[in-house]
Amino acid sequence: MSKNLVIVESPAKAKTIEGYLGKDFLVKSSFGHVRDLVTKDLSIDVENGFKPLYEILPDKQKMIRELRKMVEGAEVVWLATDEDREGEAISWHLAEVLGLDPAKTRRIVFHEITKSAITEAIQKPRNIDLNLVNAQQARRVLDRLVGFELSPILWKKVKPSLSAGRVQSVAVRLIVEREEEIRAFTSTYAFKVTGLFDVENEFGKAKIKADLPKRFQTSEEAMKFLEICKNAGFKVAEVETKPGKRSPAPPFTTSTLQQEASRKLGFSVSRTMTVAQQLYEAGKITYMRTDSVHLSQMALGMAKEEIESVFGKEYHKSRQFATKSKGAQEAHEAIRPTYLNNSTIEGDAAQRRLYELIWKRTIASQMTDAILEKTNIYIDISTSKEQFVATGEVIKFDGFLKVYMESTDEDVENEEGLLPPLKKGEALGLDEIQAVQKYSQAPPRYNEASLVKKMEELGIGRPSTYAPTISTIQKREYVVKEDRDGNTRDFEQITLKGGQIKSVVKSEKFGFEKNKLFPTDIGELVTRFLVQYFTDIMDYNFTASVEKEFDEIAEGLKEWNQIIKDFYGPFHKKVTETLESREKAKGEKLLGVDPGSGKNVYVKIGRFGAMAQIGDTESEEKPRFAGLRKGQSIESISLEEALKLFDFPRTIGEYEGEDMVVGIGRFGPYVLHMKKFYSLSKTDDPATITAEAAIVLIEEKRSGDANRIITEFAERPDIKVLNGRFGPYISIAKENYKIPKDKTPAALTLQDCLDIAKNSAPTGKKKVAGRRK
DNA sequence: CAGTGAGCGAGCTTCCGCTTGACTT
Numbered sequence: 001m002s003k004n005l006v007i008v009e010s011p012a013k014a015k016t017i018e019g020y021l022g023k024d025f026l027v028k029s030s031f032g033h034v035r036d037l038v039t040k041d042l043s044i045d046v047e048n049g050f051k052p053l054y055e056i057l058p059d060k061q062k063m064i065r066e067l068r069k070m071v072e073g074a075e076v077v078w079l080a081t082d083e084d085r086e087g088e089a090i091s092w093h094l095a096e097v098l099g100l101d102p103a104k105t106r107r108i109v110f111h112e113i114t115k116s117a118i119t120e121a122i123q124k125p126r127n128i129d130l131n132l133v134n135a136q137q138a139r140r141v142l143d144r145l146v147g148f149e150l151s152p153i154l155w156k157k158v159k160p161s162l163s164a165g166r167v168q169s170v171a172v173r174l175i176v177e178r179e180e181e182i183r184a185f186t187s188t189y190a191f192k193v194t195g196l197f198d199v200e201n202e203f204g205k206a207k208i209k210a211d212l213p214k215r216f217q218t219s220e221e222a223m224k225f226l227e228i229c230k231n232a233g234f235k236v237a238e239v240e241t242k243p244g245k246r247s248p249a250p251p252f253t254t255s256t257l258q259q260e261a262s263r264k265l266g267f268s269v270s271r272t273m274t275v276a277q278q279l280y281e282a283g284k285i286t287y288m289r290t291d292s293v294h295l296s297q298m299a300l301g302m303a304k305e306e307i308e309s310v311f312g313k314e315y316h317k318s319r320q321f322a323t324k325s326k327g328a329q330e331a332h333e334a335i336r337p338t339y340l341n342n343s344t345i346e347g348d349a350a351q352r353r354l355y356e357l358i359w360k361r362t363i364a365s366q367m368t369d370a371i372l373e374k375t376n377i378y379i380d381i382s383t384s385k386e387q388f389v390a391t392g393e394v395i396k397f398d399g400f401l402k403v404y405m406e407s408t409d410e411d412v413e414n415e416e417g418l419l420p421p422l423k424k425g426e427a428l429g430l431d432e433i434q435a436v437q438k439y440s441q442a443p444p445r446y447n448e449a450s451l452v453k454k455m456e457e458l459g460i461g462r463p464s465t466y467a468p469t470i471s472t473i474q475k476r477e478y479v480v481k482e483d484r485d486g487n488t489r490d491f492e493q494i495t496l497k498g499g500q501i502k503s504v505v506k507s508e509k510f511g512f513e514k515n516k517l518f519p520t521d522i523g524e525l526v527t528r529f530l531v532q533y534f535t536d537i538m539d540y541n542f543t544a545s546v547e548k549e550f551d552e553i554a555e556g557l558k559e560w561n562q563i564i565k566d567f568y569g570p571f572h573k574k575v576t577e578t579l580e581s582r583e584k585a586k587g588e589k590l591l592g593v594d595p596g597s598g599k600n601v602y603v604k605i606g607r608f609g610a611m612a613q614i615g616d617t618e619s620e621e622k623p624r625f626a627g628l629r630k631g632q633s634i635e636s637i638s639l640e641e642a643l644k645l646f647d648f649p650r651t652i653g654e655y656e657g658e659d660m661v662v663g664i665g666r667f668g669p670y671v672l673h674m675k676k677f678y679s680l681s682k683t684d685d686p687a688t689i690t691a692e693a694a695i696v697l698i699e700e701k702r703s704g705d706a707n708r709i710i711t712e713f714a715e716r717p718d719i720k721v722l723n724g725r726f727g728p729y730i731s732i733a734k735e736n737y738k739i740p741k742d743k744t745p746a747a748l749t750l751q752d753c754l755d756i757a758k759n760s761a762p763t764g765k766k767k768v769a770g771r772r773k
Numbered sequence: 774c775a776g777t778g779a780g781c782g783a784g785c786t787t788c789c790g791c792t793t794g795a796c797t798t
Contacts, residue, residue: 009791009792010791010792010793011792011793029792029793030791030792031791031792031793031794032790032791032792032793033790033791033792034791034792036789036790036791037788039787059793059794060792081791082791085790086790086791087791089790089791090791090792136790139789139790140788140789140790142788142789143788143789143790144787144788144789145788146788146789147787147788147789148787148788149787149788150787150788151786151787151788152786152787154787155785155786155787160785160786161785161786161787162786162787163786163787163788164787164788165787165788165789166788166789167788167789167790168788168789277793281793289791289792461789461790462789462790462791464789464790464791464792465789465790465791468789468790469789606777606778607777607778608777608778609778611777611778613778617779618779622779623778623779625777625778625779626778627776627777627778648776649776663776664776665775665776665777666774666775666776666777667774667775667776670775670776672776677774677775677776708798722798723798724797724798727798728798729798731798736798
């Protein structure tokens, strides 16, 4: 047994550190948090100082048992979890759960995984910082109180199984409010004028493009200006050159990596994290969940060496960046390659591309500025006071641009390049002038990565939760990620060329969206409800302001229980009031009157989502209901579309002597035949599908089911060997069992199946409490 | 998967943050 037991959070880290520490040290990992609030109920004693009721996480119990044994044999236990609020709490929970003797327990921290940093940390142990631990407990308790008191209100007042929380509800709010802005937006237009001029001087012939800063509001004004230009002369009024520079972006944090991987590689945030995790476990990059832009001394040294040898001394500039983001805890380094001399790695395409992105960004951050020269050329018009302006930019020294340029979310229209050499007073020939009708654009919708960027700005969520939060708000159906077709619109283009003015009307596409986040009806309804009754929690600054209080707890200036008490009093009162007095929120909207019955037609949210309703609920006669289809929404559905939903179920014909009925259910349109359901394909329209097409569907499903069955047993009809999506399996009653690799599925006898079932656990039924899925 | 919706009531759902595999029919 080793004399020293070191506990870190991540197993990959444990492996590396063990190599540095030698044989007297055994390094183990806690795999993150080991203990949390009991999953069921609030598990906080609000009457007694908000005492939390903790339990060891179910999937950590085995690991804790093993650690306990190792602790017995160890002389010193070193708690080396991360140096932030959560890391301090993990150490404290470990100390509690393992029953550590303070006399033989040391708390150490290090920011980088290098031999010197770790041996140095061992020289400077400290005790667990209980103030920091209490700040974490306050954070944890607050989140549980908010989540577990708000969610049940939604189950009662909106729809079962919904959720609300400090982070997710504000993330949804961002998307809902952006959508409202886009709806309220009315596009205006102006005519943008661009001139193309001919240059002919001692340096040769060239063209120069210049814009008119003034825009015209109407077609007539633009036309009038072109008329004025018809017989005008043009000459260079002034040539202005200004030096400029551009500096590299800091190395990656989780959030900026997600943004750039989305823009440059088209990765979703979860894809980025999965691939980054693979790189981390393979030892290729440093830790991928970080909010720090800090680079270790070792990294700075490696960057210098690499840049000087590949690009030359003049390209290197050592830089250390400062973290700007709200609430950053900086327990780790920035995300960087472990070895900066490897510009590429072995691996699959995604791993190679993400690695190269990280390498370029890191290297560029340690390179010199790009030196630019910006040129403005002002062009006089003999018949007008207006001036054309041509702008150009020349790179005098490329610096970091040799390696990497950060992308932006907005598309940049103007590419500024080199301008031909020109002198003041020089006359220019006119090639053409164009006035083009340009529309103003609505604010852009969020995609996953730009939502993460906004969340980080507001300080809501942490590097480890950005990706899970985005998946939660989609799973709850508050938000959908999808593509939407745009529209087309006409724009006018007026051209002056060869003394002639011509106007043409062209059409352009706009508003096309790809992989953007849209709010659903439920998302909008829940957001409006929460903003109305829980304004403070839904405030974009709520997290930032509670973080300030957590900091005060961490500094020992305030008691955590008192902070929570001050919050909980008014909050809980509001919860009770809302539960008692508020009406259900249904988001009901009157669409119009059904011409058939003369009754009102509504759309609203019910227990199973959005639905249409004919007739009033207060009336004697029971109203009729029909669920909205996928892609339809309360916001946009028309009366005609709503009425069509009531055309189902309808009988479309007979097959084998039984009716075929088309209906629309929870999982979309279907054909019902002999009590069996057959889903329509995406291309079939339930309103027009023919009996022939329905029969094809039925037959296809039947032959598919036949292939599914490998073996059936006459004596036990509840036992079958089946072909599934993941290969053959055994089905007994409702339980499924894996087939051992050394067995041939088709050759299994009934006895074999029973033996396999007896000796193995059924799949998929494993319910681990406290596990989010 | 399974084709519901008023209202009643049973029993269920739910938070954020730290870590990885196990698992999917």
